[in-house]
Amino acid sequence: MTAARRGRGRPSRAEAMEGPGARERILEAARAEFAERGYDKTSVRGIAKAAGVDPALVHHYFGTKDEVFAAAVELSFEPALIIPAILGESPEGVGDRLARYFLSVWENPVTRAPLLAIIRSALTHEAAAKVLRGFVLRRLLQRVADDLDVPDPELRAELAASHMIGIAILRYVVQVEPLASARTEDIVALVAPTLQRYLTED
Amino acid sequence: MTAARRGRGRPSRAEAMEGPGARERILEAARAEFAERGYDKTSVRGIAKAAGVDPALVHHYFGTKDEVFAAAVELSFEPALIIPAILGESPEGVGDRLARYFLSVWENPVTRAPLLAIIRSALTHEAAAKVLRGFVLRRLLQRVADDLDVPDPELRAELAASHMIGIAILRYVVQVEPLASARTEDIVALVAPTLQRYLTED
Known part of the structure; x- marks a missing residue:
């Protein structure tokens, strides 16, 4: 699912602005946020802030909070x-x-x-x-x-x-x-x- | 610990008012509250309400929330x-x-x-x-x-x-x-x- 999202169409404006390392930064931030705060208290907004990107970019790469969690689980x-x-x-x-x-x-x-x-x-x-x-x-x-x-x-x-x-x-x-x-x-x-x-x- | 509390002194006014089944009612209510809401969201006030007693009576029998939890664990x-x-x-x-x-x-x-x-x-x-x-x-x-x-x-x-x-x-x-x-x-x-x-x- 993440691969499909990553591959869809040409890069958005936000994506182009954040540079090629943004996806990895978001994933590492997600893992750290879920680890520190738990599932309940982690938000897409908080992950975006920790990664230094716009929340829209988190949604762009991973979709919902559940999908970000799934990607963090796979990484872990x-x-x-x-x-x-x-x-x-x-x-x-x-x-x-x-x-x-x-x-x-x-x-x-x-x-x-x-x-x-x-x-x-x-x-x-x-x-x-x-x-x-x-x-x-x-x-x-x-x-x-x-x-x-x-x-x-x-x-x-x-x-x-x-x-x-x-x-x-x-x-x-x-x-x-x-x-x-x-x-x-x-x-x-x-x-x-x-x-x-x-x-x-x- | 609960035994010591139960045994101390003569019954308080609240205790005398609630009757002899109150301690067991509180314990069952505590178990149900911890089971349903989890540790974090369970309060002595909520346990007292579910048991139909004054919060002071919960404190009287068990002490702190941690001590009520310990008694509920023992029961479970x-x-x-x-x-x-x-x-x-x-x-x-x-x-x-x-x-x-x-x-x-x-x-x-x-x-x-x-x-x-x-x-x-x-x-x-x-x-x-x-x-x-x-x-x-x-x-x-x-x-x-x-x-x-x-x-x-x-x-x-x-x-x-x-x-x-x-x-x-x-x-x-x-x-x-x-x-x-x-x-x-x-x-x-x-x-x-x-x-x-x-x-x-x-």
Whole structure:
């Protein structure tokens, strides 16, 4: 959808005025605004202000607030698009690689903040949940499931995802001890066999 | 804390006027208000109105909004207090019993709504997260961990909890398919061995 919008017709006057980096600036501003303020309190006007552009340009590139949110989700989940590659490598050790990769993304504050914002928004706003559902379902989990050689691959991919999301919530949001302070290695050692079983064993 | 408040001194004039069922009415109203409006939009005044009592009586029994929330969390988690008993029965089949019990609580809309409200509130408000953390840590997971005969029992109890919370979020909140429509039996069959391993095996 964003590609279609970007490609339509000749550049508008506003677009020509803002220069070629404007789309990326808007997207980064959107991600930061959604991360900081949450879905509810973020507005197209606020995103435009943070990006230093006219609100009309945000609408021009992305459409509605929901569509800007969808684009920000895709940007934030880019690291997750590596996951099919992780799975595709070889069935052996896939649980270990996946647990390790997942925790590395969450341990990094730069990638953690937007993911947290998305989870928070999806839990409190149906519009945000719909975006996450569509994206997670269409783009990520389906690709993971396509690579699996087990019965019910989609269900198993979602159970693996549910475990990782639950760990992220208890460790990084609710911060329950000892999980919040546990060493990454100790978590990987316990969780890897679970993911391995969901993704590779009958 | 609530017990201490309840027990202090002789009944106030307001308390005497409202009758002996007032405390329970307030607590049920608080649970409903937090479930419906979320932590942010719930007020002591609103709870008092829903319970048909004076706001001063809410303060008298529970103290601050945070303390009312803590009492509502305890009430909502009452079903969870059965879990140590489930674990204590016998190590064999504990994963199956736990997965089954957990899903039955979430399948029931009456018990699901307040749990959802708590998770949502904890994800968006540090005050609510603190209550959940304190409660989950002090009352529930510690009791579970005390019954486990494995290394790192607290961490394992939390990993089991994280998986169930993640399933609840993807199945009942984000509603990702096929997990959202999967039969309880199919989920139990896949998840029970995971819980079994966390809670009983080295």
